[in-house]
Amino acid sequence: MEPVAQQIPLEHFLALSAILFSLGVYGVLTRRNAVLILMSVELMLNAASINMVAFAAYASPEKFTGMIFAVFIITIAAAEVGLALAIILRIFRNLGTANVDEVDELKW
Amino acid sequence: MNMTDAWLLPLLPAAAFVALTLLGPWLPRKGDWLAVGAIATVFVMVLLIAADFTDALAAHGEEFAGAANSTQWLEVPGQLELRLGVHVDATTIVMLTVVSFVALMVQVYSLGYMKGDSRYGWYYAVISLFVASMLALVLADNFLLLYFAWELVGVCSYLLIGHYNHLRSAAEAAKKAFITTRLGDVGLLIAIILLWRATGTFNIQEVIAAAEAGEVGREVLTASVVLLFLGAMGKSAQFPFHVWLPDAMEGPTPVSALIHAATMVVAGVYLVTRTLPLFQLVHGGPELILAVGLLTTFMSATMGLVMTDIKKVIAYSTINSLGLMFVALGVGAPAAAMLYLFTHAFFKALLFLGAGSVIHATERQDVSSLGGLWSKMPITCVTFAVGALSMAGLPILAGFWAKDEILVALLDNKAAFALAMATVPLTAMYMARVLILTFFGDPKEPESHEHAHEGSPFIFVPLVLLAVLTVFAGFVAFDQVGELMGFPGGIGEIIFLGHPHAFHFDWNVAIGSSALVLAGLAAGWFAWAARPSVPGVCLSMLRPVHALFANKYYLDDIYQAAIDRVVLSIARLVAWFDRNAVNDTGIDGGGYTAKFAGYLMKFQQTGKMPNYALGMVIGVVALTLVAFTLKG
Amino acid sequence: MTVAQVIFYVVAALAVAGGLGVVLAKHAVYAALFLIVALIAVAGVYILLASEFLALVQILIYAGAVTVLLLFALMLTRTSDLPEAMTGAQWPVAGLVAALLGGAIIATVTTSDWPGDEDGMITRVPFDDLGSALFQQWAVPFEIASLVLFVALVGAIVLAREDEPEEEGE
Numbered sequence: 049m050e051p052v053a054q055q056i057p058l059e060h061f062l063a064l065s066a067i068l069f070s071l072g073v074y075g076v077l078t079r080r081n082a083v084l085i086l087m088s089v090e091l092m093l094n095a096a097s098i099n100m101v102a103f104a105a106y107a108s109p110e111k112f113t114g115m116i117f118a119v120f121i122i123t124i125a126a127a128e129v130g131l132a133l134a135i136i137l138r139i140f141r142n143l144g145t146a147n148v149d150e151v152d153e154l155k156w
Numbered sequence: 157m158n159m160t161d162a163w164l165l166p167l168l169p170a171a172a173f174v175a176l177t178l179l180g181p182w183l184p185r186k187g188d189w190l191a192v193g194a195i196a197t198v199f200v201m202v203l204l205i206a207a208d209f210t211d212a213l214a215a216h217g218e219e220f221a222g223a224a225n226s227t228q229w230l231e232v233p234g235q236l237e238l239r240l241g242v243h244v245d246a247t248t249i250v251m252l253t254v255v256s257f258v259a260l261m262v263q264v265y266s267l268g269y270m271k272g273d274s275r276y277g278w279y280y281a282v283i284s285l286f287v288a289s290m291l292a293l294v295l296a297d298n299f300l301l302l303y304f305a306w307e308l309v310g311v312c313s314y315l316l317i318g319h320y321n322h323l324r325s326a327a328e329a330a331k332k333a334f335i336t337t338r339l340g341d342v343g344l345l346i347a348i349i350l351l352w353r354a355t356g357t358f359n360i361q362e363v364i365a366a367a368e369a370g371e372v373g374r375e376v377l378t379a380s381v382v383l384l385f386l387g388a389m390g391k392s393a394q395f396p397f398h399v400w401l402p403d404a405m406e407g408p409t410p411v412s413a414l415i416h417a418a419t420m421v422v423a424g425v426y427l428v429t430r431t432l433p434l435f436q437l438v439h440g441g442p443e444l445i446l447a448v449g450l451l452t453t454f455m456s457a458t459m460g461l462v463m464t465d466i467k468k469v470i471a472y473s474t475i476n477s478l479g480l481m482f483v484a485l486g487v488g489a490p491a492a493a494m495l496y497l498f499t500h501a502f503f504k505a506l507l508f509l510g511a512g513s514v515i516h517a518t519e520r521q522d523v524s525s526l527g528g529l530w531s532k533m534p535i536t537c538v539t540f541a542v543g544a545l546s547m548a549g550l551p552i553l554a555g556f557w558a559k560d561e562i563l564v565a566l567l568d569n570k571a572a573f574a575l576a577m578a579t580v581p582l583t584a585m586y587m588a589r590v591l592i593l594t595f596f597g598d599p600k601e602p603e604s605h606e607h608a609h610e611g612s613p614f615i616f617v618p619l620v621l622l623a624v625l626t627v628f629a630g631f632v633a634f635d636q637v638g639e640l641m642g643f644p645g646g647i648g649e650i651i652f653l654g655h656p657h658a659f660h661f662d663w664n665v666a667i668g669s670s671a672l673v674l675a676g677l678a679a680g681w682f683a684w685a686a687r688p689s690v691p692g693v694c695l696s697m698l699r700p701v702h703a704l705f706a707n708k709y710y711l712d713d714i715y716q717a718a719i720d721r722v723v724l725s726i727a728r729l730v731a732w733f734d735r736n737a738v739n740d741t742g743i744d745g746g747g748y749t750a751k752f753a754g755y756l757m758k759f760q761q762t763g764k765m766p767n768y769a770l771g772m773v774i775g776v777v778a779l780t781l782v783a784f785t786l787k788g
Numbered sequence: 789m790t791v792a793q794v795i796f797y798v799v800a801a802l803a804v805a806g807g808l809g810v811v812l813a814k815h816a817v818y819a820a821l822f823l824i825v826a827l828i829a830v831a832g833v834y835i836l837l838a839s840e841f842l843a844l845v846q847i848l849i850y851a852g853a854v855t856v857l858l859l860f861a862l863m864l865t866r867t868s869d870l871p872e873a874m875t876g877a878q879w880p881v882a883g884l885v886a887a888l889l890g891g892a893i894i895a896t897v898t899t900s901d902w903p904g905d906e907d908g909m910i911t912r913v914p915f916d917d918l919g920s921a922l923f924q925q926w927a928v929p930f931e932i933a934s935l936v937l938f939v940a941l942v943g944a945i946v947l948a949r950e951d952e953p954e955e956e957g958e
Contacts (some may be wrong), residue, residue, distance in 0.1 A: 056796050056836065061895040064800045064833065068807050068826070070890030075811035077770050078875045078881035083861045087810050087823050090854065097842075105837045105910040107903040112913050116926050117832075118842050122849055123933045127940035129854050133861045134944035148765045148867035149876060153847045155763030427907050538829050780892045787896075 061102035069095035082136045082146045090125065097121050159208050159244040160225035162295055165201060165210025165252070168194045170288035176281035186277035191284045192263045198291070199256040202227050206249050213522045222248070224297050224361075238358065243297030250494055251294040252427055254501040256416040259287045261618040266410045268614030269516055279319060279408070286312035294426065299348040302427070306344065306391070309420045310337055316415060317407040329403035336400040340390020343425075347383035350376055353534050364433045374438075381438045382432060385445065392424025392478045395452040399711055401475055405467040409512030413468060414486040417474050417508050418501035425481045425497055429490045436488065437491035440621030446486025450575050453479030457582035457707065461589070462705040466521050473547055474504055476583060480562055483576060489565035496562060499554035501627045506622035513615055514594060517608040520601065523593035530595040532608040535616045537595045539623035544591045546626045548584035549673045551666070556673075557630035564662045565668055580669050581676030596685060747766045795834050803829035816862050820855060827851040838912040 068091055075088025097118040097133045104114025172194035176187045212223070219554065225242020263283060270279055286309060294306035311334075318330030352358055354376050355366040367377060388394070393401035404416050415421070428435065428445065434443035453476050460472030477500050484493035513536040514529060515521045530537040546555035559580075566573040599605035610616060683690040695702055707713070806826025813819040827850045834843040858896060876882075 054915070055790050055792055058902050059897050059914055060796065061833070061837070062919065063894050065805065066890050066893035066897060067804055069893070070831075070886045071804070071807035071811050073773055073889060074879075074882055074886035077766055077773060077886065078811065078879040079866075080766075080876050081816055081862075081863060083947055084810075084816055084819055086861075087858060087925060090823065090850070091807050091826065094827065094850075098830060098833055100840050101834060101837050101842060105839070105913075110911075112918055112921060114726065115839055115842060115913065116922060116929075118839070118846065119922065120933055122842075122845055122935075124936060126849055126854060127937050129857055130944045131940045131947070133857060134947035137864060137948045138820060140865040152763030154855060155761055766878060766882075769876055770882060770885065773889065774884075777885055777889045777892065780889065780896075784892050784896055 058102060060107045061098060065095040065102070067095075067096040068092070068098070080147050080149050081150055082139070085132075085148065086129065086132050086136070090129070093121055093125050159205055159212065159223040161244075162205055162242045162244050162252075163225060164250075164657055165198055165205075165256075165295065166288040166291040168198050168201075168288075169284040169291070173281050173285040173288060174276060176284060180277035180281060182650055183277075186280070187265060188263075188276065188280045192260075192267070194284060195256065195287055198287070199260045202249075202256045205244065205632075206253065209246070209249050209586045219507065221666045222246070226297055226359075236637065238296060240301055241297040242295040243361065244295065247426070247429060247494060248294055249462045250498055252291070254498060255287070255290050255294060255419050257722040258501050258505045259283075259290075261505060262410045262509070264614055265413075265512070265615075265618040266408075268612040269410055269512055270408060271612075273288075273408075275321075279289040279316070282312050282315045282319075282412070286316070286415060286420070290423075293423055296546040297360060298350065299360060299363070300358045302360070303345060303348055303676055306387070306423065306427075307341065309415070310334065310341065310391075310449060311417050313337075313404070316411040317404045318408070319408050319411065323406065328476055329400075329406040329755075331406045333400040334701075336392040337443065340387045340397055341389075343383035343385075344387025347387065349381040350380040350383070354380075360430055364431065367437055369435055376442075377434065378438050381431075381434050381441050382444070384434070385428065385448075387518065388428045389425030389448060390424070391427075392421050392482070393452075393475050394424070394448050394479065394482060395455055396711065398452060398456065398475050399708070399715065401726065402468045402471045402708070405465070405471050409508055412471070413505040413512065414509030416471065418506035421474065421478060422481070422497050422501070425478065425485070425493060425693075426486050428482070429493060432485060432488075440487050442488060444486075445482050446569075446572060449482030449484075450572055451479070452476075452674050453483060453579050454575055457586070458705050459577040460586040461582060462702055464522050464524050466514065466523050466526070466590055466594060467508070469523075469586060470504070470511055471509050473507070473583065473587065476579065477504065477547070480559065480576070482567055483572065484562040487565050487569060487572070489562065490556070492561040492565050495632075496558035498632070499546070499558045499626075502622050503543045503555055503626040503627050504554075506539060506543035506619065506626055506707055507547065509615075509622065510536050510543060511621055513611055513619065514540075514608075516611055516615065518601075518604045520604055523590060525601045525604070525657050526594045526599075527597045528595070528599040528605060529608055532605065533595075533610050535610055539616075539619040540595065541591055542623045542626050544587040545677075548587040548677060549580060549669060550567065550584075551670050551673075552627070552630070554626050554628070554630035556670075560661070560666050560669060563665050567662070567665070572584055577672060580672040581679065583761055585674025585680040585683075588677045589684050591678065592684045597688070616752055759765075792836060792942070797834035799829050799836065802826070820859050820862065823858070824851050824855050826927070830927065838910055841918055842916055882947070 071087045072090075072092030072095060075091065076085050079085045079088060100114040100117045100121070102114075104112050104117075108114070136146055137153060144150060148155070169191070172187075172190045176183070180187050185710050201683055209223075222243060222245025224241060224243045226239045229238040231237045231241040263280070266279070266283070270276055271280060289305045289308035289312060296302035296305060302675055314330045314334040317333050318326050320326045348358070351363050351367075351372070357363060359364070366372060372380075392399045400624040401416060401421065405412055407416070437444060456472045456475035460469050460476060463469045463472060477496065481493045481496050481500075481784060484490070484496060496653060511521070513533065514526065517533060517536075518526060518529070520526055542553065546553035549556045549559040563573065563576060566576055683694070704710070803826050806829055807822075809822025810819050810826060813822055814837045828847060831843040831846040831851070834840075834846060
């Protein structure tokens with residue numbers, strides 16, 4: 049476990065994560081296709097993972113909790129994608145569309 | 157039984173009330189034995205307490221000011237401490253004796269009188285509650301407890317006046333009594349609050365001590381005393397609040413005897429007696445009491461003269477007596493007032509119970525349909541006559557001693573003395589009238605006369621007991637009798653420790669008043685027995701005066717007009733305000749506003765997920781920005 | 789500028805570009821391809837953070853399996869009226885909000901003090917240590933994660949399955 053000089057400040061990783069996260073948010077809010085919304089969510093999850101791993105590498109390398117977290121995030125993301133796609137398929141089959149603007153059953 | 161155990165007294169009848177209310181219908185005889193048993197026990201306990209009091213008096217002598225026992229009720233630290241407790245002094249003992257004995261007599265009497273009544277159990281329950289409240293009122297060492305008990309007896313009075321609730325007149329009378337006394341009660345409450353603000357205590361003795369030490373401002377003290385007296389006037393049916401008492405005769409007759417003759421109506425007298433030092437501190441305070449008392453006495457005597465309902469005549473005689481008690485208080489003779497109160501309780505209860513016996517036997521209570529009952533109901537006749545003559549003030553009967561004591565106290569005030577003396581023959585005359593028209597002469601309704609008969613022992617035994625007391629109770633005024641009973645120094649000494657007030661007897665006054673009484677009786681006999689045509693002649697000559705008396709000085713009409721004009725217009729205004737401003741604008745308006753807001757806001761529920769997500773993110777961003785700003 | 793720095797900025801630029809493509813692309817399949825670019829770039833970031841294992845997992849699971857799954861979903865939910873407008877009407881507000889959020893996070897990040905070395909010293913984590921930590925210290929969460937995967941699998945099958953004909957008949 050020898051230290052390596054990367055000479056990249058931690059803030060740069062965090063800023064990258066913030067940018068990716070914001071892009072994901074924008075995608076979730078604007079995309080009309082449910083599958084594309086899901087992709088945006090993946091973007092947000094990756095941003096969070098970068099955060100975790102960066103903190104792990106810079107702040108507490110001897111515990112690597114952050115990396116373990118990233119592993120779990122990837123795992124859960126896989127499960128989530130599978131489940132979400134099943135739901136999207138179901139909606140598509142019932143309502144004939146994957147366009148979230150047309151799925152407005154929650155109305156008054 | 158120590159004096160400090162006196163707090164137990166009200167609890168017994170209160171327990172009887174609870175038991176009768178909850179279990180009444182399932183108890184044998186509807187639980188009347190519970191109520192009677194409770195009051196009998198209370199009477200025995202009162203005797204034991206009186207004995208303990210006498211011992212303490214003998215041990216401590218003059219400076220013994222009574223015993224007190226109180227417990228903390230609630231506390232706001234540093235601001236307010238409320239204590240509940242009892243205070244037993246000589247006045248209390250006298251009142252306790254009167255209340256418990258008359259209550260016992262009336263409850264026994266009711267066993268016969270109220271038999272078969274459809275609300276028999278409820279009657280006994282309320283009577284028990286009344287006794288409990290009355291005992292609490294008498295024992296209270298502070299104004300707050302006194303006020304609670306004061307209102308409770310008012311409620312019981314209301315309930316019992318309205319006992320025959322199928323009669324509209326009874327319901328109306330109950331309402332009238334409640335509302336009229338309430339006018340005075342508000343004054344009492346304000347007075348209590350004023351005194352508390354000025355002295356920081358509710359305890360009666362402490363308030364008096366503080367006032368005597370000059371801690372209460374003159375204006376505040378004057379206002380409190382006037383308001384306090386207002387309460388006493390309402391409860392004791394003094395002019396101009398007296399109108400409720402005659403109407404209260406709609407209640408069962410034993411109730412009239414207990415509540416509206418012997419106990420509740422003298423609560424006002426008792427209150428003024430307890431707080432008399434406050435009145436004497438105020439310039440014009442005693443004069444106010446004296447004026448009200450005299451006016452009431454005289455007016456009620458004139459009205460009693462023309463009433464035809466046997467109970468109403470007695471009711472006016474009660475107002476007459478209450479006025480006399482206030483007269484005594486007004487001239488600073490509380491001992492005379494208490495002596496009158498003591499004897500009055502017996503003979504007035506006797507009169508009412510006698511009248512009840514007549515009503516029970518004939519089912520008539522208008523003297524114009526009675527008459528000649530002496531042969532049918534000798535016991536009632538004799539006992540009633542004893543009561544009536546005592547009320548009139550015939551020598552050696554209880555009423556005579558008490559009345560003379562008051563007249564003697566009035567000697568220094570010529571005008572008041574004259575007016576009081578003037579009512580003496582009037583009183584004698586109307587008592588003679590009611591006695592003659594009821595029991596002598598020819599029966600006016602032979603049919604009801606035929607069926608009249610003496611009631612059960614429950615009815616006539618209390619009558620006889622009360623009649624015996626009516627003959628002898630006055631003798632306690634004599635020092636020798638007082639000593640025999642263990643009260644050295646006579647009744648005045650007992651009632652007012654620290655204010656020695658021996659019984660005064662003045663031969664001149666006694667002979668003068670006795671002569672007037674005899675004149676009044678003779679006039680009554682002449683007018684209604686010997687020359688039955690006389691009243692008719694007088695009536696034709698004095699028609700306007702008769703109308704004035706018979707219509708009760710038109711006070712009821714004036715009040716009714718005032719209510720119609722003023723109160724009802726205010727009520728209409730309030731009703732309009734309630735309907736339009738409160739209901740339509742306030743309540744409905746609030747509802748419509750909420751409904752409309754909901755209609756407007758439902759459009760934010762688009763049902764589209766991205767909109768909701770956007771709202772969520774906006775919230776997150778806002779919170780982040782807030783956190784960022786706070787962080788600096 | 790060191791090699792590592794150059795690599796980082798290139799990889800970061802690729803990741804951002806991929807992200808932009810995901811949220812802006814006019815065609816859904818292009819968006820999916822841009823997503824692959826972004827995910828691979830993130831794998832590069834992991835390597836720079838001395839986490840080769842994570843980088844491998846990222847490429848295998850995300851760039852590979854997940855993206856293929858997403859493409860399948862796009863294909864299965866295709867409707868005849870595609871290509872339609874890909875972006876909703878609330879994009880101006882959404883853009884503003886997203887920009888504010890990103891700005892706020894970046895501002896917070898740059899004004900905060902973080903632990904660790906100023907000049908970017910990081911510690912390389914050997915595979916062995918990560919593996920033993922995952923299966924010893926984190927064994928229970930690992931098992932729970934496997935349970936979650938299982939439930940998700942079953943749930944996805946139940947949800948996506950065609951209704952039974954008899955049930956439809958009723």
